[in-house]
Amino acid sequence: MQTTFTADQLEQPDVAHSEGIIRKCVHCGFCTATCPTYVTLGNELDSPRGRIYLIKEMLENDRPADEKVVTHIDRCLSCLACMTTCPSGVNYMHLVDHARAHIEKTYERPFADRMIRKILSLTLPYPARFRASIQLARLGRPFAGILDGIKPLKPLAAMLRLAPASLPAKSAVNTPGVRKAAGERVKRVALLTGCAQSVLDPKINEATVRLLTRLGVEVVIPEGEGCCGALTHHMGQEDAALDFARRNVDVWTKAIAEGRLDAVVITASGCGTTIKDYGHMLRLDPAYADKAAKVSALAKDVTEFVADLELPAPRDVGPIIVAYHSACSMQHGQKVVRQPKALLSKAGFAVRDVPEGHLCCGSAGTYNILQPQIASQLKARKVKNIESVMPNVIATGNIGCMTQIGSGTKIPVLHTVELLDWAFGGEKPAVLG
Incomplete structure (x- = not known):
């Protein structure tokens, strides 16, 4: 795609990077076939190719974002299916991230939208605040129907409905400290405990620690780590996102200094995609560029x-059919496709691929709150496809997907690591009876 950026514009590193991405696009349209919003809405401007045109025009003309641009960029899930499909290697992720930051700096959203985004950015990344906000949301749930009738407040209604009826107790697994390996230590890792996940389902981290320590891995929960920054990053709040990234880079750099660190292990694939991109996000910060690149290289789902790792023989888990839902951040963001299914098969489960597995479930961080109508359509489509393979349980590697899919089906939804922990010597998940 031809561009007409000026030399002065290209002096700006973010603009120069985006210009290089735009030039790689050859208008082929392969991305439209796998884009959830284009498949759902049929609007060219709700496809990656259409959004690239909008972003190009906005950045080339050095103009503030307008309502049209914001509408179509906001509808993007950042599922990154387009990057898996693209034959030209267009890094749409970095381009849309730049566009969102530009929107945040140049466009004044309507009051209700600003307030809802503020609430999300001030609660979700902080476990204590998030827990308190869920308790408040439960009290407000009876009013969700009323809020649905007020268009600007539909996201607030979605937020109330997504709040779980009850929360598990706080878990000691998220307390900073060292969990020693059982027997001889073969590896040492840091574990990201996460923000929303640690509140909604601490059993995921508990299963992870049990599994890893049984396999000879020492697990370090460092003092001071926090949200990975993905939630604010995808809302265009770049300063806040980079602050979260720097904080974690400092924490994990200290853990590296205290002893060999073989990996930073992540159990929420949405976080993993962002942490693996820290090297890019902080590339212009001379104090953090090298450290961030090292952390990104260590990050692993x-x-x-x-x-x-060397795995023992699994126990007999019986004839259990598992529908594996590959989160977008797993398959498209991190390109981790083979390992989860291979591990589940090795553990003795009958693994079924889900039809249209490349399409997003509609969770996408805060998307199911900010774009509830599209998210609901995508959820219904995903649940129908999952139920078509008649599984006993659904496995996935992202808390957002677990929450989204679980709200649309009675089939139990578990994190992949919970099934692996059970198969290789741990507790049987209670939902399996």
């Missing part, structure tokens, strides 16, 4: 890490 838990299944990616376990796949390289």
